[in-house]
Amino acid sequence: MKQKLTINDVLNELGFNEKQKQGFVECVKAVKREQKEEDYKAEEEIAKTVKEVCSDEN
DSSP states (O other), rough: OOOOOHHHHHHHTTTOOOOHHHHHHHHHHHHHHHHHHHTTOOHHHHHHHHHHHTOOOO
């Protein structure tokens, strides 16, 4: 029987580093929060998170 992959397993296979993994988790949390709070803007939080994660990649 094939073992079910975790999100962490998939992110590892995609070559995400620890900072990128944490950023991914923060983005998911933002979307979940937006689903509960109509006035919360997940898109803005996701943009900030992506900029922060990518800031030292160049």
